[in-house]
Amino acid sequence: MKKLILCIIFCTLYKQSFCWGFYAHQRINYFAVFLLPPEMMVLYKPNIQFISDHAVDPDKRRYAVATEAPKHYIDIDRYGRYPWTEVPEGFSDAVKKYSEDTVIANGIVPWWIVIMQQRLTNAFKEKNAAKILKLSAELGHYIADSHVPLHSNSNHDGQQTNQKGIHGFWESRVPELLAEKEFDFMIGKATYISDIPKYVWDRVRESGAASDTVLKDEAGLTKQFPADRKYSFEERSGKIVRQYSSAFTIAYNHMLNGMVERRMRVAIASVASFWYTAWVNAGQPDLKNLKKTAFTEEDMKEFETLNNAWRSDRIKGRQHE
Numbered sequence: 640m641k642k643l644i645l646c647i648i649f650c651t652l653y654k655q656s657f658c659w660g661f662y663a664h665q666r667i668n669y670f671a672v673f674l675l676p677p678e679m680m681v682l683y684k685p686n687i688q689f690i691s692d693h694a695v696d697p698d699k700r701r702y703a704v705a706t707e708a709p710k711h712y713i714d715i716d717r718y719g720r721y722p723w724t725e726v727p728e729g730f731s732d733a734v735k736k737y738s739e740d741t742v743i744a745n746g747i748v749p750w751w752i753v754i755m756q757q758r759l760t761n762a763f764k765e766k767n768a769a770k771i772l773k774l775s776a777e778l779g780h781y782i783a784d785s786h787v788p789l790h791s792n793s794n795h796d797g798q799q800t801n802q803k804g805i806h807g808f809w810e811s812r813v814p815e816l817l818a819e820k821e822f823d824f825m826i827g828k829a830t831y832i833s834d835i836p837k838y839v840w841d842r843v844r845e846s847g848a849a850s851d852t853v854l855k856d857e858a859g860l861t862k863q864f865p866a867d868r869k870y871s872f873e874e875r876s877g878k879i880v881r882q883y884s885s886a887f888t889i890a891y892n893h894m895l896n897g898m899v900e901r902r903m904r905v906a907i908a909s910v911a912s913f914w915y916t917a918w919v920n921a922g923q924p925d926l927k928n929l930k931k932t933a934f935t936e937e938d939m940k941e942f943e944t945l946n947n948a949w950r951s952d953r954i955k956g957r958q959h960e
C-alpha cells in the first residue's frame with residue numbers, strides 16, 4: 640500500500656516534458672543572442688531574459704490551442720526513405736501531393752518556420768520591438784524543435800518499440816544533467832541564410848536520419864545495463880521523481896558520441912542565423928532606439944492565457960512534441 644501511494648505521488652509529481660524541455664529551449668535562445676552582430680545586440684542583449692523565458696511559449700500554447708501541436712514536428716518517415724527528397728519543400732505543393740489533412744497530421748514544422756521567419760522579417764520592417772522580441776523567442780522554439788531527431792520520426796516517444804519516455808530522455812534529461820558541466824556553447828557568429836526552405840529541410844533531414852541512432856542506442860544500452868539501475872529516484876526542481884538514472888544518462892550520452900551537444904550547438908547557430916537573416920532581409924533597420932519595449936494589452940493577455948493553460952496541465956493534441 641505504501642509503495643502504491645509513493646508511486647502515485649511520484650507519478651503525479653513528474654510533469655511531462657517535451658520539445659527540448661523548458662531548460663534546453665531557454666538555453667538555446669539565450670546563447671543564440673551572443674552570436675548576433677552589435678547592431679542587433681543593442682536590442683537583444685537588454686532583453687535576453689525575455690528571449691529566454693518566452694522560448695517556451697509555443698509549448699505552453701499546446702495546452703491552449705489544439706492546432707498548435709503539428710507546428711512542432713514532422714513525421715518524415717511517413718514520406719518514404721532518407722533523404723525524403725520526394726516531399727515538396729513548398730507547403731501548397733505538399734498539400735497538392737498528399738492532401739492537407741495528411742500533411743497536417745504528419746506535422747508541419749519545416750513549413751511553419753518559413754511562415755514565422757516572414758513574420759519576423761515584417762516586424763523588423765515595422766521596427767516594432769515588442770513584435771520582434773516575441774516572434775524571435777517563438778521562432779527560436781520551432782527552429783530548435785526541428786533539430787531534435789525524435790521530432791522527425793513517427794515513433795516520437797518510442798511508443799512503437801517499447802521505449803516510452805525516450806523523447807524526454809534525449810531532449811530534456813541529457814541536457815539538464817550534462818549541458819552546464821560538459822557542453823561547449825562557444826559557437827561563433829550568425830550567418831546569412833540565402834535559401835531558407837532548403838536550410839530548414841536540410842536540418843529536418845539530418846534529424847530524421849539521426850532518429851534511428853537515438854532509438855537503437857537506447858535499446859542497445861538497455862540490454863547491456865543492469866535493469867535495476869536504469870531508473871532512479873532523484874531530485875528534480877526540489878522534488879523527488881522517478882527518472883532515467885544519472886549513470887544510464889551518462890552512458891547513453893557517451894554512446895551517442897556527443898549527438899545531443901552537437902544538435903544543441905547547431906540549433907543555437909541556426910536560431911541566431913534566422914534572426915540575423917530576417918533583420919538583413921528587412922533592410923538592416925537601426926535598432927538602437929528600440930530598446931524600450933511596450934507589449935500591447937493583447938500580448939499581455941496572451942502571456943497570461945498561455946501560463947494558465949500550461950498550469951492546467953491538460954495538453955491538446957499529441958504529447959511529447
Ligand SMILES: [Zn+2]
Nearest residue numbers: 658711784960
Ligand atoms: Zn516544441
